[in-house]
Amino acid sequence: MTSSLQYSPVQAPSHILGLLERLHALSLDEEPLVNNALKDAVQLRNHDVDAGNRQLDNAMRDKFVALDKDKCHFVYQLILATGAKNVVEAGTSFGVSTIYLALAVGRNSSGGKVIATEKEPEKARQAKEHWKEAGETVLKHIELREGDLLQTLHNDLPEIDLLLLDIWTPLALPTLKVVQPRLRPGAVIVADNTISSAVGYKEFFDYVKDPEGPFRTLTLPYSGGLELVTYMP
Structure with a gap:
């Protein structure tokens, strides 16, 4: 890394690039919790579709999820x-x-x-x-x-x-x-x-x-x- 921000192909003001870096870091911190929630919901959905969907909704309601x-x-x-x-x-x-x-x-x-x-x-x-x-x-x-x-x-x-x-x-x-x-x-x-x-x-x-x-x-x-x-x- 050559500076405080990694290279990005995105053309945007520095405050936006900084914001994006901060938000991606938050998402990475929550990734293990998200993966566990998805795994549990998928397993439940195999037996009860509606219950699995409800469990996922409840589990993901406060999880910080972002596209990589x-x-x-x-x-x-x-x-x-x-x-x-x-x-x-x-x-x-x-x-x-x-x-x-x-x-x-x-x-x-x-x-x-x-x-x-x-x-x-x-x-x-x-x-x-x-x-x-x-x-x-x-x-x-x-x-x-x-x-x-x-x-x-x-x-x-x-x-x-x-x-x-x-x-x-x-x-x-x-x-x-x-x-x-x-x-x-x-x-x-x-x-x-x-x-x-x-x-x-x-x-x-x-x-x-x-x-x-x-x-x-x-x-x-x-x-x-x-x-x-x-x-x-």
Whole structure:
């Protein structure tokens, strides 16, 4: 490390880069607790789906979860490379990855928009505090939709260039199906932890790997796996 902040491909004021480093550190500190909560919920879900979902909701309500920093850098670069202007983030949590998305769409277009989703009121509150700390550079590109994302994403979506799925795996396919009618040809879907949570992604994979379907997918070798899916109707 050559300075107090590691190199980042993200172009942003120093206070935003510092904020992101601090938030990623908080997320890493809680990673063991998050992994244990996920393991327990998955085991319970094998016997009782509803009970497993409830346990996960309760366990994750106060956990600081953020997309890994290297994955955030990748998605930021992907948005720049594809010229994406409208992005849906399914699973905002504490709003860390949202900052990267907002910075990237803002570089592509002054009207770029990140439609962020979060059902937990406390997480949404803290995400908004982080965005406020980042400042107007970030805030002006974010539209937060609070509540059940299968409802909040059902209407009033612009044409979507990129969908980020960083959510409980059983929601991945239903979320994709809600957003799919608004995906532009060539749109990209990025799904996290598709290797480590492959069992939970089974229905999602069955859908995007259908040879007669409109998707083409590739698993990238990031920690836990990161799926890169292209929509080619």
